[in-house]
Amino acid sequence: MGAALTPNETEVLALLRGANGPMTAYQLLGRMQRNGGAVAPPTVYRALKGLEEAGVVQRIETLRAWAVVTSPVPGVVAICDDCGAVRSVEAQGVFEGLHQRLAAEGFAEARQTIEVHGRCGDCTGGQT
Amino acid sequence: MGAALTPNETEVLALLRGANGPMTAYQLLGRMQRNGGAVAPPTVYRALKGLEEAGVVQRIETLRAWAVVTSPVPGVVAICDDCGAVRSVEAQGVFEGLHQRLAAEGFAEARQTIEVHGRCGDCTGGQT
DNA sequence: CAGATATACGTTATAGTATAACATAACACA
């Protein structure tokens, strides 16, 4: 079974949930230090690793930052370069199509990272 | 027109072309130092930036490394976690499907990063 | 309870990645 979260993991998750977007590991570190005194980088990286393995947090590769997983199924990460908003967009067909395409090449995929930069609806003048 | 490459860019590109896979910026730096004496990080990062803007080099985000662009059209980067091989696989339908999906959300995409980790055909016991 | 194992955590140091800021050189060309 998926083990319960440790206290450090719980704290990091709460910080990420309270943020309105991804946070870098050192932003998390700073917050934890202001909360609880002496905290060092391994503490936050260990927590992030555990949360990632638990599937509740993911690294946004193109931002070198960390965010809560908002979708039960893996989504496309859409990042607005204007306002910084990050959304996970479900795109089952895209993932499946990619799976097929790679399988045709004999490639057995284990993990897909799909991140897209651009401008969100709000920032383009917004047709919603 | 796309400006000609500078000497530093040319050197970095030659190193990447001579490698059998992505290289980190500091691997490139080490090579350049062995070739030409005093070289500092900004030299290689500047060259990488120029090459990236020229479209001949790309950063592999999930590897924090740099590789030559092998496909005229953007491809899916397939990374074998076993042997380290990195291939760019054309998947026009995937990119287009993703484009459509995001457009439907009002998101105007500018840059897609699609990287997949797994095992290549050679490493799975290889049906080619 | 003594001892063994496992897990989480603390602590220090260091590795690895990337950029800021400012100085200099080289070139084009008015």
Next chain:
DNA sequence: TGTGTTATGTTATACTATAACGTATATCTG
């Protein structure tokens, strides 16, 4: 010749991540 532009050199620093080792705590076992 002067002037702007591009490329480069140089120094320092910021940012991201992990290695290595020690300690605490819980749990099980005999």
